[in-house]
Amino acid sequence: MGMYFNVTYMIKSFPALLGMVHITLLVTLVAAVCGILLGAGIAILRIQKVPVVAPVLRVFISFMRGTPFLVQLFLAYFGVPEIFSHIGISMKGVPPLAFVLAVFSLHMAAYGAEILRSSILAVPVGEKEAAMSLGMTTWQMYRRVILPQAFHMAIPALINTVIGVVKGTSLIFNVGVVDIMRKAELMAGNSQRSLELYVDVAIIYGILIFLIARIGRFLERRHRDGRDLAELSEA
Structure with missing residues (x-):
């Protein structure tokens, strides 16, 4: 040679x-879509300060943002089946890709939640007051007024996070994908x-x-x- x-x-x-490359694209697409949707829900729950739920979500975000991709993958791939085995549920038939999709979606959700929370809080208070004065419910206000503006403001940061997910996919071979x-x-x-x-x-x-x-x-x-x-x- x-x-x-x-x-x-x-x-x-x-x-x-x-x-x-289709594996990389699949993981990225699923993580981006699921992560952004979950992130939006988490951001709203944190802003609304839902009792019990908001503190738990804060811990979840800190964990997902503070630990490496590879550690999260190993914890899910080796830890989750071990936990379920103690309650009589076998996860031997679950493919490694399923763990990868779950971890990357949750990782994206944690970052997306913080990005969207900042964007939601940046929407002018007058917009929220106008929506409430029109008789909108909290859900309608978020869906029709706040979230569209927040998503637009968050585009650059969300794209950077998606790029981070693409780079992170270079680690998924460690769990057999x-x-x-x-x-x-x-x-x-x-x-x-x-x-x-x-x-x-x-x-x-x-x-x-x-x-x-x-x-x-x-x-x-x-x-x-x-x-x-x-x-x-x-x-």
């Missing part, structure tokens, strides 16, 4: 690694050419993050243009 960097092998290996990183390791074991494969992996992740960042900028621009148009129509 030559020790030089083999560009030809890198190019030939790229399609095989790219073929596993065959993704881009695991495929690269398997191919490296057969070919003894790790560097070329990890360059491919870096390129794939770089492209994914670039595309997500572009989507974020598009959403920001669309919101800004829509807001400017609304202001012109009111003038």
